[in-house]
Amino acid sequence: MNGHIExxxxxxxxxxxxxxxxxxxxxxAPVSWETxxxxxxxxxxxxxxxxxxxxxxxxxxxxxxxxxxxDMSCLEQVCGICTMVIDDKVxxxxxxxxxxxxxxxxxxxxxxQPMSKFPNVRDLKVDRSKMFDHxxxxxxxxxLDGSYNLGPGPHIxxxxxxxxxxxSRCMTCGCCLEACPQYGDDNYIGPQAxxxxxxxxxxxxxxxxxxxxxxxxxxxxxxxxxxxxxNCVQVCPMNIPLTRAIYETNRxxxxxxxxxxxxx
Amino acid sequence: xxIKFSKTFLLRKLHQLTxxxxxxxxxxxxxxxxSAALNGPKVFNDHVQDIHNxxxxxxxxxFGIFIPLLFHSVYGILISAEAKPNVLGYxxxxxxxxxxxxxxxIFLFVFLxxxxxxxxxxxxxxxxxxxxxxxxxxxxxxxxREFQIVWVLIFYxxxxxxxxxxxxxxxxxxxxxxxIVIGEKAQSILLKASLGLAVFLSLIGINAAIAFVxxxxxLPKALxxxxxxxxxxxxxxx
Numbered sequence: 251m252n253g254h255i256e257x258x259x260x261x262x263x264x265x266x267x268x269x270x271x272x273x274x275x276x277x278x279a280p281v282s283w284e285t286x287x288x289x290x291x292x293x294x295x296x297x298x299x300x301x302x303x304x305x306x307x308x309x310x311x312x313x314x315x316x317x318x319x320x321d322m323s324c325l326e327q328v329c330g331i332c333t334m335v336i337d338d339k340v341x342x343x344x345x346x347x348x349x350x351x352x353x354x355x356x357x358x359x360x361x362x363q364p365m366s367k368f369p370n371v372r373d374l375k376v377d378r379s380k381m382f383d384h385x386x387x388x389x390x391x392x393x394l395d396g397s398y399n400l401g402p403g404p405h406i407x408x409x410x411x412x413x414x415x416x417x418s419r420c421m422t423c424g425c426c427l428e429a430c431p432q433y434g435d436d437n438y439i440g441p442q443a444x445x446x447x448x449x450x451x452x453x454x455x456x457x458x459x460x461x462x463x464x465x466x467x468x469x470x471x472x473x474x475x476x477x478x479x480x481n482c483v484q485v486c487p488m489n490i491p492l493t494r495a496i497y498e499t500n501r502x503x504x505x506x507x508x509x510x511x512x513x514x
Numbered sequence: 515x516x517i518k519f520s521k522t523f524l525l526r527k528l529h530q531l532t533x534x535x536x537x538x539x540x541x542x543x544x545x546x547x548x549s550a551a552l553n554g555p556k557v558f559n560d561h562v563q564d565i566h567n568x569x570x571x572x573x574x575x576x577f578g579i580f581i582p583l584l585f586h587s588v589y590g591i592l593i594s595a596e597a598k599p600n601v602l603g604y605x606x607x608x609x610x611x612x613x614x615x616x617x618x619x620i621f622l623f624v625f626l627x628x629x630x631x632x633x634x635x636x637x638x639x640x641x642x643x644x645x646x647x648x649x650x651x652x653x654x655x656x657x658x659r660e661f662q663i664v665w666v667l668i669f670y671x672x673x674x675x676x677x678x679x680x681x682x683x684x685x686x687x688x689x690x691x692x693x694i695v696i697g698e699k700a701q702s703i704l705l706k707a708s709l710g711l712a713v714f715l716s717l718i719g720i721n722a723a724i725a726f727v728x729x730x731x732x733l734p735k736a737l738x739x740x741x742x743x744x745x746x747x748x749x750x751x752x
Contacts, residue, residue, distance in 0.1 A: 338603040431598050431612060438596075465518050474526035477597065478687055479603045479612035494696065501693025507517045508527060508692075 256493075261351050263290050268359040269299055271318050274370050284318075285310045285359075291442060296336060296343035296360065297322055300374075320374035327410075327487055330423025334374050335363040340485055343374075381422050384443035385395045388466035392456040404454040416455040418496060419451035419488040426482035426492055438475035440466065441482040445495035451502065464506055473499055480504065528693055529589045532582040533684050545715070548722035552731055552738045555654035556707055563650040581624070590619045597674055614684055618676040625673040632655065641666070658726045666721065674719035682712035 270285045272466050288302045297320075304317040320343070322332040327345040336346050337355055343362070368376035394400070406414070426441040427433045433440045447463040450456035462497045467473040473496065482492040538740040550561040568574065578699050601744050619720050631637045633656065636645040642660050661667045686708040689695040725731035730738040 335603075429600065429604050431600050431609065432596065434598050435596075461517055468518065468520040468523045470521065470522045474523045474691075475596070476691070477612050478608070478690055479606075481600070481606060481610040484604065484606050491698075494698070497690055497693055497696040497701075499693075500691055501696060503523075504693045507520070507523065510517050512518055 255445060257350070258353060260352060263349070264352075264358045266290060266358070267294075267299070267352065269303060270359055270361045271373070272363040273315075273318065273373055274364075277369055284315060289354050290348075294318075294321040294348040294363065296348070297332060298324065299348060299360070300343070303390055318374060319372045321376075322342060325481075328421060330421035330487075333365060333423040333428075335365060335428065336362050340365060340425045342423065342487055345487070349452075365424055366497075367401075367428050367434050368424060368432075371450045376424075377421065381427070381442055385422075385437050385446055387439065388447040389462045390443065390446040390450055391457055392450055392453055393459060394455070399409075406454065410452055411492075413491070414449055414452050416490055417445045417452075418492055420445060420449075421488060423487065425485045425487060429481040430477075431479050431481065431487040434479040436471055437510075439471045439473070441476075441492040441496060443467075444473055444476075444499055445490060445492050448495040448499050450497070450501055460502065460506070464503055467499065468503065475485055475505060476500075525589060526593075527692075529586060529593070530684075530688050532586045534688050536578050536582040537586060538681055538684070541677065545718055545722065549718060549725075551654065551722055551725040552733065554729065554738070555658075558648055558654045559652075562646065563652040566648070566650050587619070587623045587626070590672050591623065594620060610655075613685060614679060615687070619681040622680060624674070625669070625676065628669070629654045629673060632660070636670050654726070661723065661726045667727070671720055674723060675716045678715035678719060682708045682715060685711070697742075 266287050267290050268285050268287050270277060271284060272476060273282050273284050274280070286303045286307070288299060291298075298321055300318060307315050307317040309315055320332065320334065322328045322344060324343045325332075327342045330342065333340060333490055336343060337351055348360065350398050352358060362374060364370045364374045364376050368378050368380065371377050422442060424442070430438070432438045437496045444467060447467060451460050451463055476496055480493050483490075486492055522531075540697055545556075547561045547565065550560040566726070567711070597612075597616055599613050599616075601613055628638070632642055635647070636643045636656075641655055644652060644656055646656055649656070686695075686701075686704055689716045690701060695701055721731040721733070729735060
C-alpha cells in the first residue's frame with residue numbers, strides 16, 4: 251500500500267441531482283428557497299454544480315430566475331472565500347464533492363445556505379469583514395518597523411515553529427465562527443482571532459506586545475466567553491489546533507490578567 | 515502597556531470559581547451528610563445536629579452558600595441566554611456536553627429553589643411545612659415522609675443526577691478555562707475522569723435518597739448497621 255485511499259464513489263449515480271439553494275436578493279431582503287435540477291456528471295463538486303445552474307437558471311418548477319450568486323477564487327481549499335453551509339454543515343464549496351454529499355445524505359438533493367453568522371450580501375455571498383476587525387482588535391501582527399536595522403531575529407525552537415506554522419495556516423474562512431454556539435451578536439470574538447493572537451504571542455518579538463493582544467481578548471466579547479463546545483476544531487478545514495490556541499491563551503490570561511497584580 | 519481591568523472577564527472567572535470552591539465543596543459535605551441516612555434515622559439526625567452546632571453557621575450559610583449560589587445561578591442563566599445551540603448540525607459529543615451544562619444549570623435553578631423551600635424552610639404548600647433547620651431531631655422523618663410521594667422522589671433523583679453532571683463537568687471546564695489542562699491527550703483523560711465522577715456522584719446521591727425509603731438504600735442491610743450504643747468505660751489507671 252502506498253497510503254493512497256480510494257474514496258467511495260456512487261456506484262449507481264442518479265441521472266439528475268437537485269440543488270436546493272437559499273436565495274436573498276440583498277441584505278435585509280426576505281429569504282426564499284429555490285430548487286434546481288441538473289444532469290449528474292462524474293466528479294461534480296458544489297461549485298461546478300452551481301456553474302451549471304448559472305448557465306440555465308430555471309427552477310425545477312420551470313420558473314426562470316436570476317442566477318445564484320456566490321463567492322469563489324482559488325478552487326483548491328486555500329483561500330476560504332467559497333465557504334457556505336452545505337447540508338447543514340459549514341465547509342468550502344470547492345472541495346465539497348457531490349458524490350460524498352449524496353453518499354452521506356443518502357438522497358439526490360444538496361442544500362446550500364450562506365453562513366448565518368455574517369451579514370448576507372446576496373444568495374450565498376456573505377460579508378466577512380468582521381473577522382478582519384477582530385484581527386485588528388487583537389493586534390495580530392508584529393511591530394518590526396524601526397529607524398535602524400534590528401539585525402537577525404531570535405531563534406525559535408522547532409516545537410514552537412511547528413505550532414506557529416499550524417496557526418499560520420488560517421485562511422480566515424469563518425467555518426469556526428459559523429459552527430461556534432457562542433459566536434454571534436458580537437458576543438464573542440471567536441477562535442479565529444484567538445489563534446492569530448496566539449500565533450504572534452508565540453513569536454519572540456511579538457511577545458513584547460502580549461499585553462496589547464490580551465487586552466484585545468479581555469473585553470466584553472473576550473476569550474472568557476468561550477463555551478468549550480470545541481466545534482471550531484472539528485470543522486476547521488485546515489486542521490488548525492484552535493482549541494489548543496484558546497487554552498494556551500487561557501493560561502496566558504490567567505497568569506497575566508488574573509494573577510498579574512501579584513507581581514506588583 | 516499593562517493589562518486593563520475587565521469586568522466581564524472577572525465575572526466569568528468568579529462564576530467558574532464559585533461553582534468549584536464554595537458550591538462544589540458544599541456539595542461534597544451535603545452528600546456526606548445525606549449518606550449518613552444509610553445508617554438509620556439516629557445517625558442522620560445526629561449529623562444534622564452536628565451541622566446545627568457549627569460555629570459561625572449563619573455566616574457560612576449566607577456567605578459560603580447563599581450568596582455564591584445566587585451569583586452562580588443568576589450569572590449562569592445570563593451565560594446560557596447567550597448560547598446558540600447547534601447540536602443538530604454539529605452533533606459532536608463536546609457540543610452536546612455544552613448544551614447539557616446549560617440545560618442542567620437551568621433545571622437546577624428550579625430544582626434548588628424547590629429543594630431549599632421544601633426542606634430548609636418548609637414553605638411549599640401541600641408538601642412538608644416543617645423546616646429541617648432547627649428541627650434536627652425530625653430531620654430523617656421529614657425527608658422520609660416527603661420521599662413517600664413518588665413524583666417528589668423522582669424529582670430529587672433528577673436533581674441529584676443533574677447536580678452530579680453539572681459539578682463533574684464543571685471541574686473539567688474549570689481546568690480548561692483557567693489554562694490548567696491544555697493538551698488534547700490531557701483533556702481526554704480529564705474528560706473521562708469527569709464523566710466517571712458524574713456517574714459516581716449520581717450513584718452516591720441516589721443511594722442516599724433511597725436510604726430514606728428503604729433502610730441501607732440499595733446496599734445489603736448487613737453493610738449498614740446502626741451503631742450499637744456502648745456505655746463509655748473510663749480509661750484504666752495504671
